[in-house]
Amino acid sequence: MKINLSGSERGNKVDILGKRKIWYTVSIVIIAIGLLFLLINGLNLGIDFNGGTLMEFGVEDDITTEEVRAVLERIEIAEDSKIQHSEGSGENGIIIRTKTLESEEIVAIDNAIKAEFNSAEMLRTEMVGPTIGRELRINALLALIAASIAIVAYISFRFEFRFAAVSIITLMHDILITLGIFAILGREVNTPFVAALLTIVGYSINDTIVIFDRIRENMKLMHKVPFVEQANTAVVDTLPRSINTSITTLITILAIYFFGGASIQTFMLALFIGMFAGTYSSIFVASPLLVTWQKKISK
Amino acid sequence: MRYKQKRRIKLIIILAIMAFAAFLYFQHGINLGLDLQGGAHIVLQAQPTEEREINDTVMSGIQSVIERRVNQLGLSEPLIQREGSDRIIVELPAVDSPNEAINTIGRTAMLTFRNSAGEVLMTGEAVKDARADHDQYGRPVIAFTLSDEGSEKFANITRQYIGKKIGIYLDDERLTNPTVQAVIEERGQITGYDTIQAAEEDAILIREGALPVPVEVIETRTVGPTLGSISIQKSIRAGLIGLLLVAIYMVFYYRFPGVLAAVILAIYGLILMGTMAGLQATLTLPGIAGLILSIGIAVEANIIIFERIKDELKSGKRLRAPSHSGFTRAYTTIIDANVTTIMTALILAYFTSGTVRGFAVTLGIGIIVSMFTAFFVTRNVIDIFAGSKLLRENKSFGVRKG
Numbered sequence: 210m211k212i213n214l215s216g217s218e219r220g221n222k223v224d225i226l227g228k229r230k231i232w233y234t235v236s237i238v239i240i241a242i243g244l245l246f247l248l249i250n251g252l253n254l255g256i257d258f259n260g261g262t263l264m265e266f267g268v269e270d271d272i273t274t275e276e277v278r279a280v281l282e283r284i285e286i287a288e289d290s291k292i293q294h295s296e297g298s299g300e301n302g303i304i305i306r307t308k309t310l311e312s313e314e315i316v317a318i319d320n321a322i323k324a325e326f327n328s329a330e331m332l333r334t335e336m337v338g339p340t341i342g343r344e345l346r347i348n349a350l351l352a353l354i355a356a357s358i359a360i361v362a363y364i365s366f367r368f369e370f371r372f373a374a375v376s377i378i379t380l381m382h383d384i385l386i387t388l389g390i391f392a393i394l395g396r397e398v399n400t401p402f403v404a405a406l407l408t409i410v411g412y413s414i415n416d417t418i419v420i421f422d423r424i425r426e427n428m429k430l431m432h433k434v435p436f437v438e439q440a441n442t443a444v445v446d447t448l449p450r451s452i453n454t455s456i457t458t459l460i461t462i463l464a465i466y467f468f469g470g471a472s473i474q475t476f477m478l479a480l481f482i483g484m485f486a487g488t489y490s491s492i493f494v495a496s497p498l499l500v501t502w503q504k505k506i507s508k
Numbered sequence: 509m510r511y512k513q514k515r516r517i518k519l520i521i522i523l524a525i526m527a528f529a530a531f532l533y534f535q536h537g538i539n540l541g542l543d544l545q546g547g548a549h550i551v552l553q554a555q556p557t558e559e560r561e562i563n564d565t566v567m568s569g570i571q572s573v574i575e576r577r578v579n580q581l582g583l584s585e586p587l588i589q590r591e592g593s594d595r596i597i598v599e600l601p602a603v604d605s606p607n608e609a610i611n612t613i614g615r616t617a618m619l620t621f622r623n624s625a626g627e628v629l630m631t632g633e634a635v636k637d638a639r640a641d642h643d644q645y646g647r648p649v650i651a652f653t654l655s656d657e658g659s660e661k662f663a664n665i666t667r668q669y670i671g672k673k674i675g676i677y678l679d680d681e682r683l684t685n686p687t688v689q690a691v692i693e694e695r696g697q698i699t700g701y702d703t704i705q706a707a708e709e710d711a712i713l714i715r716e717g718a719l720p721v722p723v724e725v726i727e728t729r730t731v732g733p734t735l736g737s738i739s740i741q742k743s744i745r746a747g748l749i750g751l752l753l754v755a756i757y758m759v760f761y762y763r764f765p766g767v768l769a770a771v772i773l774a775i776y777g778l779i780l781m782g783t784m785a786g787l788q789a790t791l792t793l794p795g796i797a798g799l800i801l802s803i804g805i806a807v808e809a810n811i812i813i814f815e816r817i818k819d820e821l822k823s824g825k826r827l828r829a830p831s832h833s834g835f836t837r838a839y840t841t842i843i844d845a846n847v848t849t850i851m852t853a854l855i856l857a858y859f860t861s862g863t864v865r866g867f868a869v870t871l872g873i874g875i876i877v878s879m880f881t882a883f884f885v886t887r888n889v890i891d892i893f894a895g896s897k898l899l900r901e902n903k904s905f906g907v908r909k910g
Contacts, residue, residue, distance in 0.1 A: 267734060312611040312725050319607045332735040334607055338726035341551065352859035359851045367844055401794055404864045407856050408801065408871065411849035418845045419812065450815045453761060457754045457811070458804030464750035465800055470742035472543075472735075473797055480801070 226441040229497035236382060236494055243389010250392055255399040256335060258349075260342035262287070262310045263335045264318060265295055266303045269328035277303055277322070284321045286314045295471060302332065309338050349403040353384075356407055360414050364421075372421050375498045376414055379490040383413045386486040387479055396475055405479035413487025416454070417495045420447050424496065436503045440496045448492070455488040518888040525884070526775060529782025536785040541792035542599060543863050544740050546733035548606035550598040551591075552614055552723040560721050562594045569720040571596055576716040577613055596723070606730035608709075616722040617713035620677045621665070629665050629674065631718075634658025638714040640707035643697060648707040650683075650698040652714065659694045666692045678710060729862065743796040750800050751777070754807055762814055768889055769810045776806045776881045783877050784870070792866030802874025805849070809882035812845075813838040817890075835887055842882055846875050 256263050274292040282288045287307040295302035305318070315334060323329050337345070357380060364373040384406055391398060423443035431439050462484065466477040542549050554562045554570055567590055574596065578586045587599040603609050619632025638652040654662055665674070666688050675685040676698050684700040701707040755770035762769060780799065784791065791799075817834035853872035857865050 265735075267732075312607070312614050312728070315728075316607050316611045319605075330734055331607065331730075331732045333732065334728065334730045336725070336728045338724070340553070341727045348859040352855055355859070356852045356855045359855060360848050363848060363851065400860060400864045401867070404794060404856055404860065404867050407852045408849075411852035414848045415808075415845040418848065419841055422841045422844060446819070447815075450811055453757075453811050453815075454804070454808040457757060457807045458801070460753045460757065461750035461800050461804050464753060465743070465746045465797055468742060468746035468749055469797070470739055470746075472739060473743075473793055476794060476797060480797075 222442060222445045224441060225444050225492070226437055226497050226500050229493075229500065232493035232497055236386075236490070240382070240385045240389060243386060243392060246392040247389060250395065252388065252392055253395050253397045255397040256306070256337045256342070257399040258342055258346045260309050260337050260339040262305075262307050262315065262337075263333075264305045264315070265332040265334075266305075266322055266326075267330045267332045268301050268303060268326055270326065271301065272303065272326055274303070276325075277305065280321050280325045281305075281318065284317055286310070286317055303329075310336060345400055349400065352403060352407060353410075356410055360410070364414075364418070368421055368425060371499065371502050375495055375502065376417055376421075378498060379413060379417055379487075379495045380410050382490045382494055383409050383483055383486045387483040390482050391479065396478065399475075401473070401476040402479050405476050405483060408480060409483030409487055412458070412484060413490060416451060416487060416491035419450065420444055420491055420496055423447050424499070437500045440500055444492060444496050451488060451492055455484065458484055515892050518892055522775070522885055522888055526778055529779045532782040532786040533778075536788060538781065538784055539788055539790040540736075540740075541790045541795065541863060541866050542601060542729070543731050543793045544736045544791065544796075545601055546603075546606075546731050546736040547599065547601040548603055548610055548728065548730040549862060550600075550610050550613065550725060551727040552596045552598065553726045554594045554596075555722045555724055557721050562721065566720050567594065567596070570723060573717055573719050574598060574613055577712055580712040580716060581609060581612065583609065595726075602733065603730075606732070607728075610725060610728050610730070612709050612713065614723055614725040615713060616679050616719045617716075618679055618718040619714050621662075622675045622677055623669065624673050624675070629669075630658070630661055632714055633717075634661060635714055638711045640704055640711045641697075642704070643699065647699060648701040648704040650701070650707050650711045650714065652696055652698065654694055654696070662696070663691055663693045666690070678713065683710065739793050743793065743800075747796065747800045747803075751803060754803060758807065758810075765814055765890075768893065769807065769814070772810060772881065772886050772889055773803065773806060775885055776803070776878060779881060779885075780874060780877045783873055787873065789869055789873060790866055791870065792863040794863050794867035795870035798867045798869075798871035799874055802871060802878055805846070805875055806878035806881060808845075809838075809842050809878055810886055812841055813882065813886055813890075816841075839883065842879060846879055850875050 255261075274294065277292050278288070278290070281290060287305070287310060290305045290307040293304045293306075295304045303322075310318075315336065319331055319334070323331070357377060360380065361373045361377055364376050387406060387409060391402070420443055423446060424440050427439040427443050428436075431442065459481065462477050462481045466474055466481065469477065552570075552574075554567060556562050560566060571588060571590060575586075575588050578588065578598065578600065583600050583603055585601055587597075589597050591597050598613060600606065600609060617632075619635060620628045621630040622628055634654050635658065636653045636655045638650050641649055641651040643649045669688045670690070671687065673685050673687050676683045683698050686699070698710075701710075751773065755766075755773060758769040758773075759766035780802070783789075813834060816838040820834045850872055853868045853875065856868035857872065860868065
């Protein structure tokens with residue numbers, strides 16, 4: 210029954226896999242631009258990875274960054290801090306970023322700011338020493354590697370190795386695009402960013418698997434037609450699902466981005482870019498690569 | 509008749525699951541992480557000295573001194589635990605001045621009495637008790653009492669140093685540098701404080717003793733109470749807006765089954781809260797993001813099922829049969845797809861700590877609950893409505909002919 214259905218509809222299916230060169234070009238161009246920025250600017254690593262101190266104060270009156278710097282200069286601590294206004298915390302905020310400080314120095318800044326500006330309130334303080342920064346960097350990398358290995362192992366076990374190899378390429382594709390766009394935007398990268406990357410990887414693979422699952426099914430049901438058609442049917446048939454799940458996930462991400470407060474915006478931005486890349490790669494990169502792989506082997 | 513009975517049982521099962529989740533939620537409540545309720549997370553690393561290397565005894569010593577200091581500061585529900593061979597993690601929920609608390613906790617607090625040449629005459633080990641007090645002029649001071657052995661020793665020292673200065677130091681900070689007027693035995697005072705609070709902080713340090721070796725504060729993350737409550741309000745609002753938008757989209761795209769999906773989503777939310785409460789999992793800000801994201805996953809499972817049923821409907825089956833084979837085929841897909849996300853959540857939880865681990869844990873719980881919901885709730889809900897006209901029409905699920 211299933212064969213009849215697919216067979217009768219085969220003629221008027223959108224040809225996604227036939228245009229795979231276009232999709233590859235789009236991905237390669239975006240990744241290339243991203244890599245260029247990564248090489249020139251690098252990533253803007255935050256205190257989690259580089260070590261340092263961040264203090265955020267909420268204030269009711271308008272105070273300038275110069276006034277804050279004057280306070281730091283008077284107490285002679287962290288005079289060379291980067292001082293910025295923070296928005297989105299619900300009130301005016303001041304963020305002070307500087308090197309790793311001693312506890313006494315943090316208390317001194319805390320007290321001096323509160324004494325100078327009556328309405329000032331300490332919202333958050335983060336201090337990461339160089340040892341912890343290095344550990345967080347290493348662990349982030351290990352987590353990414355471990356996740357990739359686990360995913361390849363699982364897909365090789367449930368599908369075939371070529372499916373696993375292709376998933377790794379799409380996984381790198383999504384990570385590179387997210388890293389590249391972050392390098393272009395110059396947004397700060399901290400541990401939550403790594404969590405975002407891993408979530409992206411999990412999601413994108415999740416999406417890819419649903420399509421692979423359908424390809425695997427079509428390989429049995431439509432064994433008389435060429436692989437490219439089996440794969441194309443699978444991609445087109447699962448298209449509504451791929452698009453709908455992405456839209457619902459992207460809606461929730463956007464909702465948190467706009468209404469969830471400043472503290473998780475960067476995290477959500479990473480998720481948004483990655484999910485977008487992930488959806489694109491499961492439809493336009495993963496299955497086309499399987500076809501390319503097949504063609505190369507049969508030659 | 510048999511079908512109607514089955515339907516009633518299915519309804520009862522769903523209601524029972526919901527009631528149990530609600531019970532867990534109201535019984536246990538949700539643990540809030542430090543970033544949501546405000547508080548401080550501190551990592552201390554013991555530094556070996558020439559006399560002492562770091563071993564188990566030294567670490568236990570540090571831990572117990574820190575525990576006493578934290579208790580003396582009157583902080584509620586602190587968590588103090590050892591990590592690795594030379595680290596101690598201190599978590600202080602709902603502390604008013606977190607940065608000052610950290611400063612007090614992390615000090616070595618070695619009290620020394622030194623002469624003007626800087627030679628150590630006596631250490632804080634001789635001190636039996638120390639309290640903040642006011643002296644006869646109303647100035648804040650620390651009044652200390654020496655042990656018997658200490659009294660004898662101090663009497664000898666003060667006799668020898670009459671008319672000379674003896675400095676009292678806490679670590680390298682000179683608290684006071686008085687000239688000895690008379691022989692002092694059991695009781696003494698440390699002057700030079702501006703406020704009684706400052707005197708009280710040092711009194712705690714002196715009273716509870718010094719750390720056996722110095723510790724270095726290698727990581728601190730503190731959140732004031734205001735930011736915590738702002739974050740909670742904002743993320744709840746964001747979550748509700750997200751849920752609403754997703755529900756609208758589902759209804760728009762899948763019609764009546766979309767309404768069912770929205771209801772299932774609400775049930776999912778309830779089961780998820782119940783599970784979080786039952787497991788006593790801690791909810792952090794990234795964790796809330798994980799929860800909201802898992803809404804996406806829960807919807808996805810429903811979409812996979814709906815699309816499968818739609819495929820079966822297209823091929824001409826009537827609903828009760830399509831939903832059955834649609835489910836069986838969707839299950840494998842849902843499991844395969846979710847296993848990878850669960851694996852990444854586990855790996856993330858293993859390699860990270862703090863709020864990011866909170867994210868991984870919540871995401872993992874969210875995925876498992878969403879699978880549970882898809883298998884037990886979605887199926888039963890669709891079966892319950894399988895006989896109704898709303899689902900039997902081809903229009904539902906958005907199937908178009910042609």
